[in-house]
Amino acid sequence: MDKRGGNAMEKNQLIYVIEVARLGSITRAAEALHLSQPSLSNQIIHLEEELGVYLFERVRKRVYLTEAGQVFVDEAKKIVGSFESLGQLMGEYAQQRRGNIRIGALSIMCPLKIPELIGEFCKAYEGIDVSLVESGSAALLGALERNEVDAVFALIDSGKGLPENITGIHLFDSEVCAAVHESHELCGREYCSMKDLSGVPLIVNTGNFTLSSMILSRMESEGMKARATYTCNQIDSCLSLVNRNIGVSFCSQVTADYYQYPHVRLLPLKPAMMRTVSLVYRKNPEYYPALKAFLNFATAFIREAFSDSQ
Secondary structure, three states, X not given: OOOOOOOOOOXXXXXXXXXXXXXXXXXXXXXXXXXXXXXXXXXXXXXXXXXXXXXXXXXXXXXXXXHHHHHHHHHHHXXXXXXXXXXXXXXXXXOOOOEEEEEEEOOOOOOOOHHHHHHHHHHHOOXXXXXXXXXXXXXXXHHHHOOOOOEXXXXXXXXXXXXXXXXXXXXXXXXXEEEEEOOOOOOOOOOEEHHHHOOOEEEEEOOOOHHHHHHHHHHHHXXXXXXXXXEEOOHHHHHHHHHOOOOEEEEEHHHHHHXXXXXXXXXXXXXXXXXXXXXXXXXXXXXXXXXXXXXXXXXXXXXXXXXXXO
């Protein structure tokens, strides 16, 4: 036999050899494969020439595997099985039944019902693994830029907007209020201005949080001197200090309602300050089925949960 060598085998050729070996006849295999007998015979001969070794011994109208042919069939079955497994695996990705998603969440994720969202999503998409990282909006957006997370819930300063390469899904707006102790001199007023807060001990989140920077920037733009006496990583800690009349902090009604500190009262800011809660991402969801599934599910869940806040 002319030993040409080469490695241009195709999946169909593997299937042809397996079927011929199973039925012991090229004619019967051709019928099973819906091919003409000459076409299948030529395919086998061409493959044998390419490999430089006989796969079948022809005896009258039957064919028998040679030693090399038996080895070929054993390995071919593994390869074809791998093809089928790969196809099934890709099908699971396409059908959003498999994948990984990395989510960034705000420190106020409990008031935003993100734990409930993650729980419901994991029930609906059992094959998608979810990992969660918690931080402030600024840190989360930085992680998104560095591709450390796939999507984040963040507070967006409407005055600054989003970088060009980031897409945001608006979830809802909520009004920012000053959180004061019930015995504080500001309590009882209809609203609180930046001027009222000048010199007042403030309890703010650390620099990774958008809300704090929004407040401090507003005060600076109005010529007020902020007295940020306390900084905390969690809004829960901020409100706990307010509850003990240590200073004034800031949050939305949704957040205050969730933690329900008995001595904390909210005052609207004047002029009003709104915060936008958005779900933001960089990757094109059409290329990432798990991300697409999460974006659709999360958007519907959050908007329904906070429909009264729209």
